[in-house]
Amino acid sequence: MNVKAAVYEKTGEPLQIRSLELDEPRANEVQVRITATGVCHTDAVVRDGWMPTEPPMVLGHEGAGVVEKVGPGVSHLAPGDHVVLSVNSCGTCEQCLNGHPAYCLNIFVHNFAGGRPDGSTAFTDADGAPVKSHFFGQSSFAEVVNASVRSVVKIPDDFPLELAGPLGCGIQTGAGAVLNVLRPVAGGSFVVFGAGAVGLSALMGAVANRVGTIIAVDMVDSRLELAKELGATHVINGGTEDAVERILEITGGGVQTALDTTGNARVFQQMINSLAVAGHAGALGAAKAGSEGVIDLPAALARGIRVTWIVEGDAVPQLFIPELIALHRAGHFPFDKLIRTYAFDEINTAFADSESGEVLKPIVVF
Template sequence: MKINAAVALKKGEPLVLRELSLDELRSDEVQVRLVATGVCHTDAIVRDQVYPTPLPAVLGHEGAGIVEAVGTSVTSVEVGDHVVLSFPSCGVCSSCLSGYPAYCLDLNALAFGGARTDGSTAFSDEDGSPVSSHFFGQSSFASVSNVAERSVVKISKDVPLDIVGPLGCGIQTGAGAVLNVLEPEAGSSIVIFGTGAVGMSALLAAVLANSTTIIAVDIVDSRLERAMQLGATHTINSKTEDAVERVREITAGGANYAVDTTGNARVFAQMTKSLGTLGHGALVGAAAPGTESPVDIGSLLLTGITISMVIEGDSVPQTFIPKLISLYQAGRFPFDKLVKKYDFADINTAFADSESGETLKPVVVF
């Protein structure tokens, strides 16, 4: 089958739109015609080979579309179903069997390996050469893709497919960090470092959880203004203010909860210092391997704080994503306010606008 895709050809270069061949569906795969897909920071850092996936590659890991065919062993969906695509997992390791598929022991190979476990790729170029596929089990920067069944989440057909893709990664990451890991009680305080799509999703989740002091920290005033519109009670521009000092002032000693969405070593240290006694912080921001943070363990020992490293919001996509959709439909989780749509042909503009901060969550529509 001939399909259209945005291909990462060389490190750091814009994606190139081209026609590829899609191979035969495997028994444990679902063929999905994409309606839309989110553009995520992880796509950018893989394009730039901070996290290496063999190039050329079809990236994309926040897809949404309609099932066109199913493999012979697939039982979770059928032709015509509407689906959101999320991260892959093996389903049989100790983490998967314990209900933590985001910590699948084979996640790195399944998400970033660029091929099926047998080494084959779903895509090939016009000369027959292989193009890396199955990025996060899906490679959603393609008009049609053969997707690992465990990356597929069935959703109701009354939900607009052109906005739900980001639930597969960025939005479930921020929301899940708050709702699944931190679990703030009503009336609590929380500080969120970084107000991109993941941070804003964490903010929406904090509002949902009835936190009454919600502090957004960033260096872009326009994003801080947006955070106030979405439910923040306080904002801090850490370029002009001492974030730790201001958080401790606002919360009378330190926040109950905190989320670092930046993956920045200095910001991570600020998060640990912003927590009050017995506070709980979550790191969700991706950092380059080898990134180290100067954390004062001598002082922090006396606080009893907890720091959690969180992947994909500690979620089980097949149960958590439908819950987020239900909350959205009830008007309690308005994640659509984070989305700006682009034509698929303008995917590189979507990347640029995300990097500049002009757009919180770009979604390209086929």
């Protein structure tokens, strides 16, 4: 099948729209016609060489669409099903079997290696040369993909596919960090550093969990205004205020739960310093190799704090994404307020608008 795709061809350069040949779905694969796909920070950091993944490759890992075919061994999905595509995993290692597929021991092979575990790829170019596929088990910057079945999440047919894609990664990551890992108590306190798409998803998770004091820290006033609209009780501009001092003042001595979405070492330190005794902090921002965050170990011991590094919200996508859809339908998780849509041919504009901060969560629509 001939499909249009956005191909990562050179490190640090815009994606190129190309015509590629897609093979047939193999065992435990699902062929999905993509309706829309989110543009995520992880796509950008791979394109820019932060991770050991080499071109040419079709990126994209927040796909949403309709099943066209299923490969051998797939019995719980059928043509016509509406699906979201999420992180891939092996399904057989200790972490997968314990319900933590985001920490799959074979995570690189199934998400970043550029093909199937046997080394084959789903795409070839006009000359028959292989183009890497199966980024996060899907490579959703293409009109049609052959996705690993463990990346595929069935959703209700009446939920808008143009909206659903980011549930597969960015939205799931932020909300899951709060609802699955930090679990702030109703009436308790929570602060998120970074009011981007992931941070605001975390904030909405805290609102849905009925947390009493919810603080957002960012340097962009428009994002802080949106944070208030989404339910933040307090906002702090970290460029003009001492964030730690304000958090200690607001909470009367320290926040119970905190999340850093920035990957910035200085911000990470601020998060640690803002914690209450026995506080729990989470970190999930992607940082360049060599970035270091410093913790005062004796002080941390005396305060009994915990720090958890979080991947994909520690979620089981097939269970958690339907929960987020249910919260959205109930009016408790309005993630649609983060989104702007683009035509697929405008994908590089979507990347640029995300990187500039103009747009929180771009979605490209086929």
